[in-house]
Amino acid sequence: MRFYFLHRIKMDIDTKRHHTQAMLDQAELLFSETECRAALERLAGEICADLGGKYPLLLPVMGGAVVFTGQLLPLLRFPLDFDYVHVSRYGDKLEGGNFNWLRMPEPQNIAGRHVVVLDDILDEGHTMSAIKEKLLEMGAASCATAVFANKLTGKPKPIQADYVGIDVPNRYVFGYGMDAAGAWRNLGAVYALGPT
Numbered sequence: 001m002r003f004y005f006l007h008r009i010k011m012d013i014d015t016k017r018h019h020t021q022a023m024l025d026q027a028e029l030l031f032s033e034t035e036c037r038a039a040l041e042r043l044a045g046e047i048c049a050d051l052g053g054k055y056p057l058l059l060p061v062m063g064g065a066v067v068f069t070g071q072l073l074p075l076l077r078f079p080l081d082f083d084y085v086h087v088s089r090y091g092d093k094l095e096g097g098n099f100n101w102l103r104m105p106e107p108q109n110i111a112g113r114h115v116v117v118l119d120d121i122l123d124e125g126h127t128m129s130a131i132k133e134k135l136l137e138m139g140a141a142s143c144a145t146a147v148f149a150n151k152l153t154g155k156p157k158p159i160q161a162d163y164v165g166i167d168v169p170n171r172y173v174f175g176y177g178m179d180a181a182g183a184w185r186n187l188g189a190v191y192a193l194g195p196t
């Protein structure tokens, strides 16, 4: 019986691995690793110029911001503090739903600080807008926003990011921290989902 279940789990994982690989094989490369690096370095230069003297508090939005943040931090050679926000409204889906607030920093760590929210993508803009509103309510002195990718949705957004790495077309994109059905956050380049 135990063998049957282990065998079953392995088959499920094999199927999932196969589907996940197929997703990448059918995807379109939008920005290569070299192009992503160049965009990151430009964006880091802008943040250094504007915020280098302000001892800001950096707040990545987990989990999509993990690659962007990990690549960006070593380029910010000035004093800063670090904490994180964890909120999700897509989960493994391709369309956003209700917010699932999983973590916000303690209000006493926000009050009076210049905060910089980091995220992988600004799509409809609801996530960044809601986070910024909360941080200002918590007493942040200012709230700057930086996203690696800004999606050109062609629709009005409740917020525009102050710092943008790349503009992506109005398609579902993944890589560089952005997931496709939970997978492929680990890619150093940015892809658009192919036909399903």
Ligand SMILES: O=P(O)(O)OC[C@H]1O[C@H](OP(=O)(O)OP(=O)(O)O)[C@H](O)[C@@H]1O
Residues within 6 Å of the ligand: 061, 062, 063, 064, 065, 087, 088, 089, 090, 091, 096, 119, 120, 121, 122, 123, 124, 125, 126, 127, 128, 179
């Ligand atoms: O601009 P919006 O339309 O609000 O979408 C952008 C948000 O969606 C994704 O998060 P998601 O909810 O998928 O959680 P994740 O970080 O776990 O991927 C992404 O990381 C942004 O936080």
